[in-house]
Amino acid sequence: MIPIKKISLSDEDVKSAEEVLRSGWLMQGEKVKTLEESFAAYTKSKFAIACSNGTSALHLALEALELKPGSKVIVPAFSWISTANAVLYANLEPVFCDIDLDDFNISIPELEKLVSPEIKAIIPVHQFGNPAKMKSIISLAKKFDIKIIEDAACAMDAKEGETYAGTTGDTGTFSFHPRKAITSGEGGMVITQNEAVAKKLRTLRNHGFDNEAGEEFEISGKFTHLGYNYRMTDIQASLLISQLKRAKKLHKKRQEIAEYYTEKLQKINWLKLPQEIPGTTHGWQSYVCMVKTAEPTPENTDKNKHLRDKMIKALETAGIQTRFGSIAIPTVKYYATRYGYTPGSYPNSYIAQQTSIALPIYDTLTEAEAEYIVKNISEI
Ligand SMILES: Cc1ncc(COP(=O)(O)O)c(C=O)c1O
CATH class of the missing domain: 3.40.640.10 (Type I PLP-dependent aspartate aminotransferase-like (Major domain))
Incomplete structure (x- = not known):
């Protein structure tokens, strides 16, 4: 794995x-x-x-x-x-x-x-x-x-x-x-x-x-x-x-992996890749994509989520672990109950929760592993 x-x-x-x-x-x-x-x-x-x-x-x-x-x-x-x-x-x-x-x-x-x-x-x-x-x-x-x-x-x-x-x-x-x-x-x-x-x-x-x-x-x-x-x-x-003492080196390695993913995955039109904003340096703690087989709107969220979940399953079957990006805090049970929020209260946050996926990124991820991850995503 x-x-x-x-x-x-x-x-x-x-x-x-x-x-x-x-x-x-x-x-x-x-x-x-x-x-x-x-x-x-x-x-x-x-x-x-x-x-x-x-x-x-x-x-x-x-x-x-x-x-x-x-x-x-x-x-x-x-x-x-x-x-x-x-x-x-x-x-x-x-x-x-x-x-x-x-x-x-x-x-x-x-x-x-x-x-x-x-x-x-x-x-x-x-x-x-x-x-x-x-x-x-x-x-x-x-x-x-x-x-x-x-x-x-x-x-x-x-x-x-x-x-x-x-x-x-x-x-x-x-x-x-x-x-x-x-x-x-x-x-x-x-x-x-x-x-x-x-x-x-x-x-x-x-x-x-x-x-x-x-x-x-x-x-x-x-x-x-x-x-x-x-x-x-x-x-x-x-x-x-x-x-x-070696944090800068570790960061450089994560940058290289992020560049590799971006280069290889950009042709997949149903994935929205993370962007480094001009003039800034991304820390690349995570490489988080969004699945958008349809425009990322509230109406299309279930459709996009369906493909995101399929992607998680397919990669898991291929021995690749992924994670969701982060959470729409107002919609989790505790906050929704305490304040009455719904998915529509903060639509982009809900879309991000339902359709995002984080790929493996760390200094010891090998080129062959990164290639294998890209290949498996391309075959979905
Ligand atoms: C944005 C953000 N804030 C706070 C935390 C909390 O950090 P810890 O898990 O060390 O308590 C995390 C942890 O993942 C985080 O991603």
Whole structure:
């Protein structure tokens, strides 16, 4: 079976984790600090705060904004469920915004309709590693003093010009889940250019404990906030430090595979391929196509889904694992029940959920495997 993603840890990655395992110190320590410094340098940002996963990164980033409970936060309607869940964890209200089917990112015309003095934050997602249109988002946010958290869970290596995804908002969040560019099984990171926000994030991730607060040797004065145990372990950090050293190479390999797929699959007229927006660098966390045997409209969704599902089955039979792209959050049972949304509430997000398909993309995917995948798609 060609899996959707294969994790290939090098001997050096394993050695680096083994050193920690034998060191007698497993929890958050020097390795986490080193990773934070390396990650900040990698993304050219001032501060990086490691945490337990991409979801806790979003939760921390939202709480660090210190918004009034119930404040409204715009979230793309097509994303992993955490983007919206984190808003609810922080006692805030998600306001969904539909996406553009060209890049699966938040739609600027739709966002324009939603921004108002009531909106206190926006969470643009750089979906599958394709940079969201940050310039337009920032200019809309400025009108009403709206904060921005970039959900860059899938967007390591993604850039607009030379600016890394995650660095232009108030904060940017990352995930180190196994499907991401580098992984520690579970793991997350928040980056920011603001020292006060960085300090708050560090406090919140560690039970609300601020070592610099209160009197020396007076423990009570140091628990300044309602915090969480969202720490990363040194074992996880050691794996990430090691992979970060070759992250650029891993990204180049994913770029090559994406180029190969695009070159070979463009003649298939029922597939809409992902595009790299001119002037940007796609992170290629995933290569997500849309099946469009008919125009991608709500009326044609069942027809397109039928072919998408057939494609998943045919590839599975050929030993190729695929996945759906992401989810139309408002239509999942919990959100649909809580807010009464239907597939028609955010039509593009629903179309994207029903008709998208992610192909295997990772550094150790061989040319022969990529060729085999293309051949099998061409024969559907
Ligand atoms: C866009 C997006 N946001 C947040 C997350 C959550 O990350 P994690 O699984 O590390 O909690 C993911 C994970 O897939 C994601 O794709």
